Amino acid sequence: MKNIITVVGARPQFIKASAVSRAIRDHFSTKLNDTIVHTGQHYDQNMSEVFFSEMEIPPPAINLNSGSGNHGKQTGMMLQGLEDIFIEKNPDLVVVYGDTNSTLAAALAAAKLHIPVAHIEAGLRSFNKKMPEEINRIVSDHSSTLLFAPTLEAIKNLKSEGISHSTCEKFSSDNPGVFHCGDVMYDNSLYFAKRVGKKHAPEDLAGQAFYLSTIHRDFNTDNPVVLGEILMALSEVADNEKKLIVIPLHPRTRAKLDAIPAEISAIIMANERIRIIPPASYLEMIWLEKNAEMIFTDSGGVQKEAFFFRKPLIILREETEWVEIAEAGAARLAGADRQRIRKAARDFVVAPPTHFPPLYGDGNAAETICSEICSFLNI
Ligand code: UD1
Numbered sequence: 001m002k003n004i005i006t007v008v009g010a011r012p013q014f015i016k017a018s019a020v021s022r023a024i025r026d027h028f029s030t031k032l033n034d035t036i037v038h039t040g041q042h043y044d045q046n047m048s049e050v051f052f053s054e055m056e057i058p059p060p061a062i063n064l065n066s067g068s069g070n071h072g073k074q075t076g077m078m079l080q081g082l083e084d085i086f087i088e089k090n091p092d093l094v095v096v097y098g099d100t101n102s103t104l105a106a107a108l109a110a111a112k113l114h115i116p117v118a119h120i121e122a123g124l125r126s127f128n129k130k131m132p133e134e135i136n137r138i139v140s141d142h143s144s145t146l147l148f149a150p151t152l153e154a155i156k157n158l159k160s161e162g163i164s165h166s167t168c169e170k171f172s173s174d175n176p177g178v179f180h181c182g183d184v185m186y187d188n189s190l191y192f193a194k195r196v197g198k199k200h201a202p203e204d205l206a207g208q209a210f211y212l213s214t215i216h217r218d219f220n221t222d223n224p225v226v227l228g229e230i231l232m233a234l235s236e237v238a239d240n241e242k243k244l245i246v247i248p249l250h251p252r253t254r255a256k257l258d259a260i261p262a263e264i265s266a267i268i269m270a271n272e273r274i275r276i277i278p279p280a281s282y283l284e285m286i287w288l289e290k291n292a293e294m295i296f297t298d299s300g301g302v303q304k305e306a307f308f309f310r311k312p313l314i315i316l317r318e319e320t321e322w323v324e325i326a327e328a329g330a331a332r333l334a335g336a337d338r339q340r341i342r343k344a345a346r347d348f349v350v351a352p353p354t355h356f357p358p359l360y361g362d363g364n365a366a367e368t369i370c371s372e373i374c375s376f377l378n379i
């Protein structure tokens with residue numbers, strides 16, 4: 001039996017970790033003893049606890065309660081707390097997910113203690129270093145010993161930065177193992193979609209036709225004019241297409257609503273086709289995605305889920321890490337531009353996407369990852 005530590009902190013990480021947790025529980029429980037450490041980056045009940053209970057993730061053994069703050073303060077608190085835990089527990093491997101400040105802190109703390117890091121969702125790039133996530137991804141990938149890339153594009157990105165699968169007998173951060181393993185979020189979508197039904201419809205949405213939107217990126221929320229532009233675009237789409245738009249709102253965005261220009265705020269609040277609701281649980285979100293007719297988002301995870309459920313996707317960004325979705329014709333980049341968002345929606349109403357190739361594996365990414373971790377740990 002080997003001891004591993006999984007570090008999570010933000011909503012998408014609880015979701016991704018649930019797939020690996022399930023694989024350990026069902027297939028690797030005699031080999032891997034996993035301790036979950038929560039950095040406390042997300043802390044509201046509907047941003048954290050709900051995922052542990054709903055997705056059957058073992059409760060975190062430790063919560064660092066790092067909370068919100070500027071990047072340096074938040075990451076610094078996590079780094080300090082995680083270093084203490086890693087020194088005390090001396091795990092055989094640390095598992096990190098995605099690209100948040102929790103990912104960065106865990107990868108740095110572990111790598112400097114010479115504890116091997118397994119990065120799940122390695123190799124994603126936006127090629128925009130103004131995104132905090134891009135810095136987090138690059139540093140995490142370059143500190144990792146096992147890199148689990150969900151797509152061929154991710155493998156290509158790593159290669160162009162000099163990271164490719166080593167032929168050495170023992171992987172290390174200088175000679176890493178790079179694996180094209182599929183996407184754990186696809187595993188989850190397959191697993192949970194079967195368990196989702198009408199009872200997971202938030203509010204009275206069952207039976208209604210609607211579009212779905214999520215917005216939380218700093219570049220879309222922190223400037224009130226940009227956020228106002230996106231909400232106006234959604235309001236206009238709702239009116240043009242005569243469709244309800246449901247927006248489960250991230251707390252970051254909720255906190256910025258008061259700052260948007262008053263005339264836009266008045267229009268949004270008066271539009272009965274715009275329905276802002278609290279953050280959804282994962283099962284509610286899967287229900288919303290399965291039943292939505294179109295999805296507008298700046299979220300990484302929601303982009304992929306839109307594709308898994310074969311929905312037309314409008315990306316509220318200028319670039320995406322999931323380029324293969326746009327290349328397949330299932331997504332359009334529209335930024336925060338009112339006209340482009342409206343046009344993309346109209347185009348998809350007229351000609352919905354039809355091509356959804358199998359880009360994200362076969363639903364067994366988590367098992368593949370656990371298997372490679374066991375091989376690396378010689379068990
Ligand atoms: C973080 C990640 C982002 C990811 C997102 C997933 C970084 C740099 N960003 O962004 O990559 O896409 O999580 O959702 O790590 N807040 C609450 N309650 C909470 C959590 C947050 O009110 O439970 C509010 C606070 O005002 C906080 C703000 O949201 O300041 C931002 O939270 P933070 O975790 O810093 O960044 P996210 O925008 O959530």
Ligand code: UDP
Pocket residue numbers: 011012015214248249278279280281282283285286298299300301302305
């Ligand atoms: N999600 C959720 N409830 C919501 C919004 C998103 O459960 O109200 C899920 C979504 O289905 C996906 C994940 O959260 O699995 C994506 O996380 P998020 O958008 O917060 O972050 P990102 O993927 O952009 O890092």
